[in-house]
Amino acid sequence: MASPPDTSKSIKLERYNSYLRRIHSTKLLNASSKLLFRVTLLIALVLILFFTINYPPLSDTPHHVPTHYHSFLSTNFFTSSSAIGGAAWEKQVRHSATPRRQNGMSVLVTGAAGFIGAHCSLALKKRGDGVLGLDNFNSYYDPSLKRSRQDLLVKHQIFIVEGDLNDGPLLTKLYDVVTFTHILHLAAQAGVRYAMQNPQSYVASNIAGFVNLLEVAKVANPQPAIVWASSSSVYGLNTDVPFSESHRTDHPASLYAATKKAGEEIAHTYNHIYGLSLTGLRFFTVYGPWGRPDMAYYFFTKAILQGKTIDVYQTQDEKEVARDFTYIDDVVKGCLGALDTAEKSTGSGGKKRGPAQLRTYNLGNTSPVPVGGLVSILESLLNIKAKKHVIKMPLNGDVPFTHANVSLAYRDFGYKPTTDLLTGLRKFVKWYVGYYEIQPRIKKENGVNTSNPKISA
Numbered sequence: 001m002a003s004p005p006d007t008s009k010s011i012k013l014e015r016y017n018s019y020l021r022r023i024h025s026t027k028l029l030n031a032s033s034k035l036l037f038r039v040t041l042l043i044a045l046v047l048i049l050f051f052t053i054n055y056p057p058l059s060d061t062p063h064h065v066p067t068h069y070h071s072f073l074s075t076n077f078f079t080s081s082s083a084i085g086g087a088a089w090e091k092q093v094r095h096s097a098t099p100r101r102q103n104g105m106s107v108l109v110t111g112a113a114g115f116i117g118a119h120c121s122l123a124l125k126k127r128g129d130g131v132l133g134l135d136n137f138n139s140y141y142d143p144s145l146k147r148s149r150q151d152l153l154v155k156h157q158i159f160i161v162e163g164d165l166n167d168g169p170l171l172t173k174l175y176d177v178v179t180f181t182h183i184l185h186l187a188a189q190a191g192v193r194y195a196m197q198n199p200q201s202y203v204a205s206n207i208a209g210f211v212n213l214l215e216v217a218k219v220a221n222p223q224p225a226i227v228w229a230s231s232s233s234v235y236g237l238n239t240d241v242p243f244s245e246s247h248r249t250d251h252p253a254s255l256y257a258a259t260k261k262a263g264e265e266i267a268h269t270y271n272h273i274y275g276l277s278l279t280g281l282r283f284f285t286v287y288g289p290w291g292r293p294d295m296a297y298y299f300f301t302k303a304i305l306q307g308k309t310i311d312v313y314q315t316q317d318e319k320e321v322a323r324d325f326t327y328i329d330d331v332v333k334g335c336l337g338a339l340d341t342a343e344k345s346t347g348s349g350g351k352k353r354g355p356a357q358l359r360t361y362n363l364g365n366t367s368p369v370p371v372g373g374l375v376s377i378l379e380s381l382l383n384i385k386a387k388k389h390v391i392k393m394p395l396n397g398d399v400p401f402t403h404a405n406v407s408l409a410y411r412d413f414g415y416k417p418t419t420d421l422l423t424g425l426r427k428f429v430k431w432y433v434g435y436y437e438i439q440p441r442i443k444k445e446n447g448v449n450t451s452n453p454k455i456s457a
């Protein structure tokens with residue numbers, strides 16, 4: 001009989017093989033679960049990144065503007081330090097916007113760190129109205145000047161929210177915190193000639209930004225009354241003088257003028273459909289202390305002090321170019337007059353409930369001065385002869401002259417400009433030399449001294 005096979009060896013081998021299989025499968029399991037874990041982690045990270053970029057929380061990001069607007073905004077735009085939406089922020093917003101007089105207004109001033117915006121904010125605050133500023137502090141001109149204006153406003157308890165008109169959620173947030181009775185909308189891309197260099201910035205601010213503001217205002221309950229900055233440039237190549245509100249405004253000479261004209265048409269639409277009370281103010285070359293460095297009176301002053309040549313424009317037929325230069329204090333009175341006589345909007349819940357006020361006014365000085373005259377006044381105030389380069393006006397959007405008829409503004413809110421160009425420029429030069437700490441050869445008899453002057457709003 002054959003001896004039975006020795007199974008003990010094969011059993012051992014089988015056990016060993018099964019042990020190896022178990023180890024192998026455990027390893028496999030470990031490896032695959034690690035892989036699964038890593039993939040899950042990666043997906044989670046990608047998802048977090050995606051949602052952070054596309055849906056940033058309002059409280060953490062003060063400036064979540066649609067990406068297609070980013071190219072129009074300044075680098076400063078992203079450097080605000082205060083977290084928007086927090087309790088401390090809301091307290092500041094409320095405090096700034098609360099009126100201190102009976103039946104006072106609560107006004108949202110856009111462009112509050114700008115020239116006219118800063119002056120109007122101070123004037124409103126001084127008489128007891130509540131003011132909240134909004135400004136994106138862009139770098140169209142030296143932002144440090146805007147910061148200095150902001151410092152001045154802060155001293156008068158006016159808070160400026162750093163944000164852009166195109167930031168819908170931010171505007172909505174402001175409305176959640178404050179019931180504004182009025183908006184004084186002065187934020188804009190200004191300047192006639194710059195429109196040839198950066199046309200998109202005009203569309204972004206003056207058209208898209210304005211529409212965004214109106215979209216938020218139309219659904220507010222109650223809707224605010226809105227007073228906003230149009231421009232004398234809408235008269236374009238108009239030859240009827242003085243310019244009256246009933247004159248043609250359909251032949252603008254610059255894209256800037258075209259966007260302001262578009263603003264007037266847009267205002268008509270929101271008044272017609274939603275019952276928003278809207279008043280457009282056509283400003284005529286506003287100048288004065290804390291002014292805009294991109295404007296001729298300002299950069300002429302700088303150039304004359306530095307002994308640099310200035311270009312003085314003439315028309316193509318060698319006539320003088322003239323402007324109805326308007327002093328800031330007069331314009332501030334006009335803005336406040338327009339706010340005071342603005343009727344309430346009639347809509348609610350985004351629907352019109354009755355006809356609402358729609359107005360347009362010239363705010364000018366009514367006495368045009370040739371650019372040569374402006375230069376002569378500056379020469380005499382600075383006691384320096386300007387190096388003039390008289391050239392034909394380039395085709396850059398400029399118009400040959402402006403001249404306002406202001407009888408409508410006088411009739412409706414007593415607007416009456418009282419500052420002539422010499423008086424206004426004297427105040428400007430006094431401020432300029434103080435602000436930039438310049439010691440020019442200024443004649444004492446011109447009444448200009450180098451002490452640091454205060455804003456005169």
Ligand SMILES: O=C(O)[C@H]1O[C@H](OP(=O)(O)OP(=O)(O)OC[C@H]2O[C@@H](n3ccc(=O)[nH]c3=O)[C@H](O)[C@@H]2O)[C@H](O)[C@@H](O)[C@@H]1O
Pocket residue numbers: 190191192230231232233283284285286294295296297310311312313321322323371393398399400402
């Ligand atoms: O009235 C208005 O609506 C407009 O007024 C100004 O525009 P503008 O009148 O052209 O003011 P400046 O740029 O300061 O020019 C004043 C005058 O100086 C002339 N100029 C300008 C620049 C220059 O190098 N040389 C020169 O002679 C211009 O042709 C103009 O007649 C503002 O810049 C606009 O934002 C505003 O909307």
